[in-house]
Amino acid sequence: MGESATRTAPRSGTDNRAAGGRAGQTLSGLAVALGLVLFLAGFGWGAVVYRPYTVPTGSMTPTINAGDRVLAQRVDGDEIRRGDVVVFKDPNWANAPVVKRVVAVGGDTVACCTKGKLTVNGKQIDEPYLPEGEPAESIAFPTVTVPEGRLFLLGDERHGSLDSTAHLQDAASGSVARSAVSGRVDAVVWPMNGLLERPTGFEALGSELSEPGPYRLIVYMIIGGAALVLLGAAYGPIAKRVGGGGRGR
Template identity: 35%
Template sequence: MAVGARSGHGEPEERPQRPHPPAAAMTDDSTDRPDPAADSAGADGAGEGTGAGEGTGAGEDTGQDGHGPKKPRSFWKELPLLIGIALVLALLIKTFLVQAFSIPSDSMMNTLQRGDRVLVDKLTPWFGSEPERGEVVVFHDPGGWLEGEPTPQPNILQKALSFIGLMPSAEEKDLIKRVIAVGGDTVSCKEGGKVVVNGKELDETYLYPGSVPCDPAFGPVKVPKGRIWVMGDNRQNSLDSRFHMELAGGGTVSNDEVVGRAVVIAWPVTRWSTLPVPATFDQPGLNQALAAAPGAMGVAGGLPLVLWRRKKRAARHTAE
């Protein structure tokens, strides 16, 4: 019965009031007695909230050692790993894709000037591509071409950066020239005339101003299969195939010695440009092999038919 209810005689019944528990101990303002169900639920909730596999999420915000979230590694600790990855990628690119080379002489002016940096395609040779007429190629010294020439002496840092491809090649035994003729071609040049390949004169508009096509004259030279004949664009300042005809190969360079084709001038930025094949190398009839191919294929295709007809005719005469 609540405090203040009347008794059966109509007079209020006064009962001693029990002292209320301190305010801090009260859990429900509707009664002055604790609720067993609430106590039970609270106990259960407390048990669930402190379970090892469950919780309120506080355990998720802490590290495994319970001392807070795990801190990420600092930038300075990650830097050596990033540098290592970058060096490996640079080495792979230099080995299989492209490589930078520095132009050390004036033999390819004005197409290439001393100090230019060119990027050389090293990927296509891996797929069996061979040098073609008109391309500017980098190749290793076939033997004796650079004899007596001064060789650069790069320091250790330059050698290391060159090895991984972060600097132009420090290899002192490389040359860069233009392919004039390939295996199977016949090339020649008369004094005061133009270079002739397979009977076709080349219109070499890319030559250094004032440079004559051939001085001295040479040829005719039959280029062996698997080799190339190369010349510089600055003909009067280029020790190319013309000056090494007494060496093995007769002045030609093996395709195996070719590092790759120079495709672009990458530095300085004011000199940026591509290195396309000049139009004179696309003139009709220059490629004798392709010109003869249709006729050869026609003969090869018609020969079985001719033999079959002859055999059939002979069988008919035998039967008669």
């Protein structure tokens, strides 16, 4: 009987290792499956919410440089607020999408400059996104009243930007219809500069700022999903190496 007991002990250990291996394989399979769901859902959500654009000029420097790749959230023009960087298309401006910053909306009065600053509704606006050392007076323009349902837009690099100031003689005083907007720029993805900073200077007007879209959550989903897939897929080779090392000892 003692000999019989001695022979059964190895089988019990083998069974425990097999059970542990099966549990590990199950967990790794679940990790891979969950990772794939998160990864694909993140890309799918991003494709629905955002549109990519390549900015061809430096008129939005330093916020967005020429050649940068941006993601613009698909929004209705009525959702646009002062300070937003938007993508729009107006046949009077160009035959391609244009990227500029909204500095005034319908009913606002806007002018430049008072003590070197843009003024909206008589209030001076702090604009930390402008290039350092650029004199605001270089784009001085008289007071403009923005028609209802329209937007007044400027480039951050204003000295060389073909923006609303270049269209002041138009019937709409250089403004663009809200309906012309196809997206609000949320992030620069190439190079990977991430989310645009919030333009807090317009809070002086008592207006609400736009909330950023789900870009950050989408990125977390994609990265987390990829990590789960890699960890789950790596379980098998790691388990074999560890198991092989144990048998060698």
